[in-house]
Amino acid sequence: MRFFRRSLVGLFLMALTIGLLATGGNVIYGALKERWARDSTARPARERVFSANVVLLEAATVTPVLASFGEIRSRRTLDLRAPVGGTVVELSKDFQEGGIVRAGQLLARIDPAEAQNAVDVAETDLVEAQADLTDARAALELAEDDRAAAVEQLALRSRAYQRQRDLKARGVGTEASVEVAELAEASAKQAVLSRRQAIQQAEALVSQTRTLIERRRITLSNAQRLLADTEVFAAFDGRLSGVTATEGGLVANNERLAELIDADALEVSFRVSTAQYARLLEADGSLTDAPVKVTLDVLGTDLSFEGRLTRESAAVSEGTTGRLLFAELANTRGLRPGDFVTVAIEEPELERVSLIPSTAVDAAGGVLVLGSGDRLEDGQVTVLHRQGDDVIVRAHSLVDREIVAERSQLLGVGIKVRPLRGNREVPETPQMVELEQDRRAKLIAFVEANGRIPDEVKARMLTQLAEPKVPAAMVKRLESRMGS
Numbered sequence: 080m081r082f083f084r085r086s087l088v089g090l091f092l093m094a095l096t097i098g099l100l101a102t103g104g105n106v107i108y109g110a111l112k113e114r115w116a117r118d119s120t121a122r123p124a125r126e127r128v129f130s131a132n133v134v135l136l137e138a139a140t141v142t143p144v145l146a147s148f149g150e151i152r153s154r155r156t157l158d159l160r161a162p163v164g165g166t167v168v169e170l171s172k173d174f175q176e177g178g179i180v181r182a183g184q185l186l187a188r189i190d191p192a193e194a195q196n197a198v199d200v201a202e203t204d205l206v207e208a209q210a211d212l213t214d215a216r217a218a219l220e221l222a223e224d225d226r227a228a229a230v231e232q233l234a235l236r237s238r239a240y241q242r243q244r245d246l247k248a249r250g251v252g253t254e255a256s257v258e259v260a261e262l263a264e265a266s267a268k269q270a271v272l273s274r275r276q277a278i279q280q281a282e283a284l285v286s287q288t289r290t291l292i293e294r295r296r297i298t299l300s301n302a303q304r305l306l307a308d309t310e311v312f313a314a315f316d317g318r319l320s321g322v323t324a325t326e327g328g329l330v331a332n333n334e335r336l337a338e339l340i341d342a343d344a345l346e347v348s349f350r351v352s353t354a355q356y357a358r359l360l361e362a363d364g365s366l367t368d369a370p371v372k373v374t375l376d377v378l379g380t381d382l383s384f385e386g387r388l389t390r391e392s393a394a395v396s397e398g399t400t401g402r403l404l405f406a407e408l409a410n411t412r413g414l415r416p417g418d419f420v421t422v423a424i425e426e427p428e429l430e431r432v433s434l435i436p437s438t439a440v441d442a443a444g445g446v447l448v449l450g451s452g453d454r455l456e457d458g459q460v461t462v463l464h465r466q467g468d469d470v471i472v473r474a475h476s477l478v479d480r481e482i483v484a485e486r487s488q489l490l491g492v493g494i495k496v497r498p499l500r501g502n503r504e505v506p507e508t509p510q511m512v513e514l515e516q517d518r519r520a521k522l523i524a525f526v527e528a529n530g531r532i533p534d535e536v537k538a539r540m541l542t543q544l545a546e547p548k549v550p551a552a553m554v555k556r557l558e559s560r561m562g563s
Contacts, residue, residue, distance in 0.1 A: 161332065320338045320339075375414065
């Protein structure tokens with residue numbers, strides 16, 4: 080009985096627990112159902128408004144600036160080569176990499192022993208030929224004198240022969256005497272002929288000797304030229320580059336010793352696209368002499384140089400596009416051939432155009448125009464020129480209207496925006512910092528010890544480092560080079 084009673088109590092408690100759990104679940108489900116019903120009630124939609132930077136599209140006169148990158152090169156360079164082979168016996172003290180030489184300065188001398196021997200032999204041969212010419216002329220004079228004597232002898236024999244004939248005609252002379260006189264005259268004529276042949280031979284010998292003298296003079300001139308070629312001189316003022324010769328070294332004929340560069344005759348070569356090239360042409364198709372500004376960045380200090388366009392390449396090289404242009408520079412102190420520079424060219428002015436950010440225009444020339452109610456409208460402009468982060472456009476129908484400065488995927492036609500005006504970035508002045516004495520001394524020591532910085536740039540940097548405040552960009556650049 081006790082067991083049965085306990086079992087009934089357990090079943091009762093279990094049933095009570097299940098009932099309480101079911102009641103709690105029903106309460107929770109009712110509360111969730113009520114909340115679901117409240118959340119599913121439709122709410123009125125509210126339009127989303129985006130903020131957008133806008134700029135005013137104003138018509139103005141703009142001077143486009145064409146930007147490119149170029150390389151400094153010299154208009155006058157000369158390969159110094161060995162005209163003859165041999166041993167280098169002497170080098171100038173300036174014959175070194177970067178050495179400054181003057182026009183006419185002796186740079187190198189190759190062993191002249193063999194060339195000097197050739198000159199001596201040629202001079203001796205010439206003297207010998209001149210002596211032979213003197214002998215030939217003396218022989219010619221003797222032959223002419225001999226011929227004159229033979230002519231006189233012929234005249235005597237002719238008169239004697241004529242006299243014997245006259246005597247015979249008067250009956251005084253004999254036939255034998257006439258024959259003897261005639262034979263003597265014939266012998267005298269033969270002698271004159273022989274003397275003429277001797278004169279001809281003497282004249283031929285004189286001509287041959289004169290020809291021999293000319294040949295010996297040519298040989299002497301060649302020998303003297305080879306002797307002069309043993310010395311290498313500077314053709315103009317400049318600097319030496321690519322020096323390979325050493326004193327005591329053996330060089331071959333036409334071997335390159337160094338390259339002479341005229342550091343004062345510098346120009347910049349740069350490449351532009353065909354469209355940019357077309358904008359630099361005059362009405363007659365010739366290249367305009369537009370001003371050029373060349374900028375060299377040296378450890379945070381920009382060196383600027385002025386120049387003008389001079390010429391263009393005659394042909395387009397294989398594998399390249401556009402045009403290769405050249406500009407002559409003035410006052411090139413601090414520049415060296417091979418420097419990589421930035422080139423800026425001022426193009427002809429454009430009237431009634433607008434300068435806007437490049438982010439405001441899509442690839443098809445479309446812009447978003449701020450319309451009534453601050454809603455965006457579609458607009459179209461003609462892109463004339465791209466200049467850095469800006470573009471030069473022409474759109475007469477949109478003049479004095481505001482457009483979105485920065486397009487994005489969230490903005491489109493019909494969308495309402497909150498315009499932000501006057502938020503374009505303004506170029507900031509260079510940030511200046513004050514340096515501690517130890518830090519300033521380290522920077523000055525680094526600049527003074529750096530041999531790669533041109534003297535003019537080095538002086539300018541030291542002047543800036545001596546000021547109370549120094550450009551932060553230059554300090555950062557110098558410290559990055561120092562490894563700090």
